[in-house]
Amino acid sequence: MGNASLEGLKIIEMTEAWAGPVCASLMGDMGADVIKVESFPRHSLTRPTSPRYATMPGDGPVYERDALHHQGNRNKRNIAIDIRTESGNQILKKLLSDADVFIEGYAAGKIEKLGFGWKDVQKINPNITMISIAGWGLEGPYKKMVTLGAGLDATTGHLSLRGYPEGDFVDTHPNFHSDATGSSTIFFAALTALLQRQKSKTGTFIDLSQWEGLVWQFPTILAEWTMNQRIPERLGNDDPHIVPHGVYRTIDDDKWIVVAAEDDQQWEGLCKIIDRIEWSEISHKYSSIVGRIKGREEIDNAIESFTKQYEGFNAAEILQNNNVIASPVVTPPDVLLSSQLHDRSWHQTITHKWTGPVMVGGFLWDVEPDSLSWDIPTALVGQHNEEILIELGYDEKKISEFYTNGSIGNHYEN
Amino acid sequence: MTQPLDGLKVIEIGGTVSVSAAGKKFADFGADVIKIEPPQISEVRKIAPFPDDIFHIDKGAVHLAFDTSKRSIVVDHLTNSGKEIIQRLGSKANLIIMDIPAKEALDLINIFKDGDSLLTNIVTITPHGMTGPYKDRIENDLTLFGWSTRSHRHSITGREPLRYGPYAGVVQIGSTAAAVGMAAIWGSRSEGMSRLVDVAGVEALMGNVDSGFFLWAVNGALQPRSAGQSTGLYPMGAYKCKDGYMLFSAGRDPVYSRLCNAIGRPDLSTDKRFTDPVEKPKHFEAFKEILEEWLSTRTKYEAFDELQEKGVMCCPVLDASELENDRQSVHRKSYITRNQDGIGDITIAGPPFRMNGLHSDAWQSKPAPSFSQHTNEILEEYGYSKQETIALFRAGVTT
Structure with a gap:
């Protein structure tokens, strides 16, 4: 019943x-x-x-x-x-x-x-x-x-x-x-x-x-036009106001991971993990979101240097443990690897x-x-x-x- | 005439895009939706675009679209004083929908428990659910989409998987929460029992259609990550015409044959190069050339009218500048323009369904509230004196 x-x-x-x-x-x-x-x-x-x-x-x-x-x-x-x-x-x-x-x-x-x-x-x-x-x-x-x-x-x-x-x-x-x-x-x-x-x-x-x-x-699609007379561009996974915000390679061929840091705290956690702690210090241009937006490409490359060493679920686990938004890009067979879904039956x-x-x-x-x-x-x-x-x-x-x-x-x- | 949901009280907690989307339909169909916002400014108010690219807490496009017809009160739900307010508001509500971290949600659920019973219906929205090893993980629209299997398929083999449009995933999750919230309200009205509903974003996205998991689980099939135009079963996908693109879903009969007739090439519907499943993929380019030659002399709307007249499934690919003036939108008033204090006229989408007639007042879009617009009003309504209200403000519980 x-x-x-x-x-x-x-x-x-x-x-x-x-x-x-x-x-x-x-x-x-x-x-x-x-x-x-x-x-x-x-x-x-x-x-x-x-x-x-x-x-x-x-x-x-x-x-x-x-x-x-x-x-x-x-x-x-x-x-x-x-x-x-x-x-x-x-x-x-x-x-x-x-x-x-x-x-x-x-x-x-x-x-x-x-x-x-x-x-x-x-x-x-x-x-x-x-x-x-x-x-x-x-x-x-x-x-x-x-x-x-x-x-x-x-x-x-x-x-x-x-x-x-x-x-x-x-x-x-x-x-x-x-x-x-x-x-x-x-x-x-x-x-x-x-x-x-x-x-x-x-x-x-x-x-x-x-x-x-x-x-x-989809309110943002219409509003770009009605508010600012712009036709929204295709941005892929980028967000114009958040860096990093993307999908990166992992150690496995054609397997991917999502990583994002929406604020300075998450950014600091990420910098520790990717071995760029100086990027989160006040003296560094990337410690500010304004600097990070200008440095999107270099930041993406540094993140991928890290993620390429790991399998997606493991990398996400490491990043999440440091307060960073991260998830594997899950394929249908990968669903079975989620301990969360098993735990919830x-x-x-x-x-x-x-x-x-x-x-x-x-x-x-x-x-x-x-x-x-x-x-x-x-x-x-x-x-x-x-x-x-x-x-x-x-x-x-x-x-x-x-x-x-x-x-x-x-x-x-x- | 009263609106269908007049008399319902719904409390929305968290200020996220998901929970704002969840509360919208309740509010526009007449429920009294109280949006409890955190002092730190709701996520939904921070999202661009803003008019003239000047950010403002009350002028973000997503807030203006999703918070219509609601009342706004600011309460810090992490404080005991804030929880007391929420308890007072929630005890008179038919439904509480919250999108806050699982451990915070659990605290709030506990104040609505009476032994094993729940005093009102509660829907929690979290990325992974209220239980399990991932329950405290932080996610966003991009990662939730990554979990759903849909991102993986939305890509080309060897290239990075892609999300859909911004916030498509979290809005779907909010819409799911609204639906099950309605079921909980119905259930408690008919049998008197309140329910606790756990909406895990990952499960809501993965369990619905457009996910690849079901198909793989039952027959081991992995859908191809090919470019948009299917080269095996065609035409499916977008094809260039005189002034843009047409999206076809015409790969199978009888629609395929109708297309062949419509473009003056009935022979293609019996030509084995294009009908034999083994041969067909080899001749994709030849077919594409024929179809695009026909399309090249027609605008997308001309092709749309001509082909749809013959029963061919195809649609013009529209961009933002074309939506408001599309014939169907104009006829049905699918977008509405109304005045918003501090901005002037704004345009947003109209009703998601038409009830009691095409243009009835069952659905009404009232302006989205400014931040904390109704804090005093609501506190007074729920029995707080003016001095108590000041004390709550002084203590930082409201603002």
Whole structure:
């Protein structure tokens, strides 16, 4: 039995890729009854039917072993419905009739065509919160535009300042930061609406543009322009007001460490370790941040002369023990070297029907007194069809009929 | 109409970027957010840019954006007198969010304990969590990103790993804390139990998507550290057009075929050089030449409109000067301009989600408070006499 903060809430999630699914998993972590309405017979983006780089080892269908799908779908039940069919449409209506939150991720306008726009949903359940998470929202000239998280990043100005200072955009890796942050924004939106419902006694609709959910997080990008008419430059890891503030080589090939000293005290600790104690004395130009900013290159070279003698975790340990900000640049396998994460039992081992026991990353937070638990590994397509349909009042005969007429399913055709 | 979170009281302690980001959504949606700032000036107030590059405690861009709609009180939480103030404020709060060193956080948690019970919900934000051998380590946005595995992937093999934009990591951590804080509030309202939530920055970043750990853990895959343009599955990444760059996510069908049709080269969607997974990487340069030739006659907005019309996932790469006037931003009023005392008009991002209608007053951005603006007001509200307030000031607990 895990955390019960959201116990009693019923969440219907009909989204793909990451921001929506991860949000729903986080709600499941906190005790909500989350039902994922899986696309059927079309398989979702994260359920490919042929192997790819993210396919996990094991037997069984490829679409049940995609890591990108597993990453965003724990702690949910799964029902696979073709909502274009009459029966499928009725099943979704029943699901929504007593749900607290409905999260949908179709392109703008699509859900209305399927008969589940806000006006329709409101009639089914006036108390429900419905959240649409189209990339640019449901209104505006871009509402029909399609994108993934990398595209949203490009249009917030974030991509324009990521990357190597001397590089070009072609060297900058697309990222999925909007997915990583979008889940918590959707989560917050859902609970804001539920708290409002306690007063208003009625449901609400939320138009959550994932672009708007991302752009508020970058105030410095906009302000450089609006305050000082400057377009922020790509600075790599540099900070114009902090020296040192960078990433340095370690003794291992292509392994790195971050080092920063934000004030004179941290700087003094660093000088001791890199054998430049005189650089922290009042007579030396680098004892002042003003001098350090002018001497960035020489300081970086001195730090790297030190870090190149050590493995990253060891160097970070030495520096941290002297009050210096430092961390190894962790690769995925390095995560297992962190005594901290082991001490906190962060990693989880889950058992899935087709992959067997696998180690995965842990939760985003820990809670007392009722800690989180990974109660439901990523569900199979339609794994809970029968269980959920019986809860909705259907009998076995009817359920069998749904399978026969294609309203529901529990596997995809390859 | 009242705002959705009217009636909620949230206390924010620490003055960091993370905790300021965490409190922002609560405040803008109507909660009474009291920002307890240290006498030594909050981190969030020190961050550039400043108007005309003249630093000022009340004019930093991050403070102006993240501290909207809050009240500011200065309290030294390390003193017993300061802890007494925090205890009085916190006992009436629905949630306390704090981003201070673990040992200081533990001291404050203890004043809200009644035996095994907690008197209010508390979310702690620390780099590594409240327990474990690294709990007292000092980190910043750059090192937290280094820990998250995301920095490593955001680089080219052999070259130094890179962070994202400034403060991207710590803002994500703050946003995570806000979400779980809401869950704690909901839980205590429905079942009467307060919770203690431990948000470790490293875990919040590493446990979410965009981290490479999950993928490696479950199938041993290490994502390539290649340049932005994928040479195996393309077009993915930024490509040059007439006046800038376009970002494509069009490497897979059916989007790839739509692109081929849209640029007048439907043959490319069946040409084995560009569709066979073994052959495709060998012909990246040839494809790039074709695509960039098409793009070279179009501006990024022309290409965006033309390609999106055909269902191709692509977006213009915008810089800071282009954000406010982007058509979508203008239509939705995604940025707002409002008056800030001592500065005049400033522009910040609008609501992160639209509730009760596109332009409802569910979200309201009131000016960010000046340093200690509400210290007297809040102390009086919580029962301190004027002489007691002076005594606290005289003792250096407030300022």
